[in-house]
Amino acid sequence: MLELYNAGHSAVVVDNLSNSNPFSLGRVAKIIGVEAIPFYEVDIRDCAGIERVFAEHKFDACIHFAGLKVVGESVEKPLEYYDNNIAGTLVLVEVMRNHDYKNIIFSSRATVYGDPV
Numbered sequence: 001m002l003e004l005y006n007a008g009h010s011a012v013v014v015d016n017l018s019n020s021n022p023f024s025l026g027r028v029a030k031i032i033g034v035e036a037i038p039f040y041e042v043d044i045r046d047c048a049g050i051e052r053v054f055a056e057h058k059f060d061a062c063i064h065f066a067g068l069k070v071v072g073e074s075v076e077k078p079l080e081y082y083d084n085n086i087a088g089t090l091v092l093v094e095v096m097r098n099h100d101y102k103n104i105i106f107s108s109r110a111t112v113y114g115d116p117v
């Protein structure tokens with residue numbers, strides 16, 4: 001976030017707070033030196049909620065970090081992980097397509113590529 005603002009961009013944050021605290025964003029805003037960072041408590045699987053975000057803002061790109069990533073837990077709860085990570089991504093890109101946005105940065109995980117040199 002800091003790097004985005006330092007590069008002259010601004011951001012709108014969407015998070016369902018399943019693994020985060022809304023107060024963190026306030027601290028980030030303080031570090032950046034802005035009054036507040038626009039925030040929506042929305043789950044990316046919530047199509048209507050994501051539609052609302054895209055209806056209320058114009059974007060250059062979407063940076064998608066809204067994933068579950070705990071390896072052990074993903075083995076214990078595979079369906080919940082597929083639902084969150086795959087269904088969530090599908091809703092997000094569908095809404096992006098509805099609004100004609102084509103730029104997405106998806107934060108994958110290095111381990112999926114094995115152990116390349």
Ligand SMILES: NC(=O)c1ccc[n+]([C@@H]2O[C@H](COP(=O)([O-])OP(=O)(O)OC[C@H]3O[C@@H](n4cnc5c(N)ncnc54)[C@H](O)[C@@H]3O)[C@@H](O)[C@H]2O)c1
Nearest residue numbers: 015016017018019020043044065066067069088107108109
């Ligand atoms: N931590 C790393 O070093 C690292 C490195 C490379 C890639 N990644 C990838 O980046 C992504 C995020 O990792 P992180 O370490 O920042 O994890 P994190 O848990 O700190 O952040 C993920 C955020 O997404 C939110 N979230 C989860 N599911 C959501 C949903 N359905 N709707 C809305 N918000 C949701 C959580 O509340 C949390 O704030 C993961 O896909 C991870 O694999 C992480």
